[in-house]
Amino acid sequence: FPSRLPKVGTTVFTVMSELAGQHQAINLGQGFPDFPCDRDLISEVNTAMMSDRNQYPPMIGISELRHGISDKISTLYGHHYDPDSEITITAGGTQGIMTAILSCVSPGDEVIIIEPAYDSYRPSIDLAGGTTIAVSLITNRDQHNQVDSYAIPWEAIASAISTKTRLIIINTPHNPTGMVWQADDLDRLAQLLQNTNALVLSDEVYEHMVYDGLCHQSVARHPALASRSFLISSFGKTYHVTGWKVGYVAAPANMMREFRKIHQFNVFTVNTPMQYGISSYLKEASHYLELAAFYQTKRAYFQAGLKKTKFKLLPAPGTYFQCVDYTGLEIPQSTLSEFDFCTWLTKIVGVAAIPVSTFYDKPIESGVIRFCFAKQEQTPSNALQRLQTL
Numbered sequence: 001f002p003s004r005l006p007k008v009g010t011t012v013f014t015v016m017s018e019l020a021g022q023h024q025a026i027n028l029g030q031g032f033p034d035f036p037c038d039r040d041l042i043s044e045v046n047t048a049m050m051s052d053r054n055q056y057p058p059m060i061g062i063s064e065l066r067h068g069i070s071d072k073i074s075t076l077y078g079h080h081y082d083p084d085s086e087i088t089i090t091a092g093g094t095q096g097i098m099t100a101i102l103s104c105v106s107p108g109d110e111v112i113i114i115e116p117a118y119d120s121y122r123p124s125i126d127l128a129g130g131t132t133i134a135v136s137l138i139t140n141r142d143q144h145n146q147v148d149s150y151a152i153p154w155e156a157i158a159s160a161i162s163t164k165t166r167l168i169i170i171n172t173p174h175n176p177t178g179m180v181w182q183a184d185d186l187d188r189l190a191q192l193l194q195n196t197n198a199l200v201l202s203d204e205v206y207e208h209m210v211y212d213g214l215c216h217q218s219v220a221r222h223p224a225l226a227s228r229s230f231l232i233s234s235f236g237k238t239y240h241v242t243g244w245k246v247g248y249v250a251a252p253a254n255m256m257r258e259f260r261k262i263h264q265f266n267v268f269t270v271n272t273p274m275q276y277g278i279s280s281y282l283k284e285a286s287h288y289l290e291l292a293a294f295y296q297t298k299r300a301y302f303q304a305g306l307k308k309t310k311f312k313l314l315p316a317p318g319t320y321f322q323c324v325d326y327t328g329l330e331i332p333q334s335t336l337s338e339f340d341f342c343t344w345l346t347k348i349v350g351v352a353a354i355p356v357s358t359f360y361d362k363p364i365e366s367g368v369i370r371f372c373f374a375k376q377e378q379t380p381s382n383a384l385q386r387l388q389t390l
């Protein structure tokens with residue numbers, strides 16, 4: 001029968017994790033921590049289960065958790081979301097993203113995405129019947145023609161905006177490049193959208209992983225954006241429990257009303273004991289405030305090891321990803337496509353990574369791959385030993 005998503009295969013994260021498994025490679029591809037989460041968090045969930053909190057929670061999520069999220073957002077970013085009408089608990093960030101897109105995009109609408117872009121955006125837009133307008137991050141290069149840094153393509157974004165634009169999707173800290181938006185970037189976006197009806201989907205699942213003294217710029221810090229944005233976040237990322245699939249969406253009540261119409265028939269609701277466990281754990285702010293320092297140490301360790309190789313490190317101010325340019329390696333494989341390079345790296349060198357080209361609809365080969373450093377020390381240490389042989 002005709003496919004609704006003819007161009008979609010299996011997500012690259014699954015492909016690379018499976019390849020890593022087949023070849024016993026060290027998996028620095030798919031983004032997930034390989035260390036255990038806090039036992040206190042598990043014990044909170046356990047308490048909820050043992051207290052028989054195992055039936056359906058409210059469709060929008062338990063009140064305690066929605067209140068906790070509302071308090072956290074207003075303390076950190078200064079915007080008050082009403083816990084009852086403006087916050088919904090989702091089955092992870094990805095469900096929040098798809099449901100948000102389905103709730104506002106109709107056939108004929110245009111949605112602007114900025115590539116490289118997380119791979120779920122485009123299929124979600126396709127299912128809604130929208131048209132994706134992709135603009136590319138500006139890729140700056142050094143004198144050796146290696147990738148140096150990325151910049152937001154403001155001119156391209158400005159010319160992509162039209163009367164048909166229903167939604168623009170932004171992502172900071174950015175997967176895969178680690179790029180972090182600054183306050184004036186949000187100002188600029190707000191200015192561009194001022195006289196339009198466009199909404200914003202702000203994917204902020206790495207909000208607590210921002211380094212070097214930088215500050216996460218949430219749309220919730222910016223009233224003009226908050227009033228037209230779906231803000232997406234994920235406890236899986238923040239609490240090292242990607243497999244629990246619990247996240248949330250915050251948005252103005254009129255947008256959230258439409259969101260919930262779909263959410264109720266899509267997942268209906270999200271598992272009860274995890275919501276109770278997370279809501280207790282959320283009360284202790286250090287659990288998320290200390291995350292940046294925790295990951296900055298891991299990043300420093302990984303970067304120090306990579307500096308002993310001929311990979312070129314790209315700036316990594318946010319997320320738990322480090323991108324590198326491999327075109328300077330003095331080996332025949334340095335001219336391979338990113339996908340082929342990652343396949344070779346996984347099978348022969350024994351380290352899995354993600355080709356950044358797969359974050360583009362029409363793969364742009366820039367010789368850049370993404371490593372995840374959310375790992376216990378032994379993992380990058382072993383991986384670095386292998387990478388240092390190249």
Ligand code: GLN
Pocket residue numbers: 011013014029030031032175
């Ligand atoms: N967000 C994670 C990544 O970028 C993976 C999520 C997934 O596997 N779907 O690696």
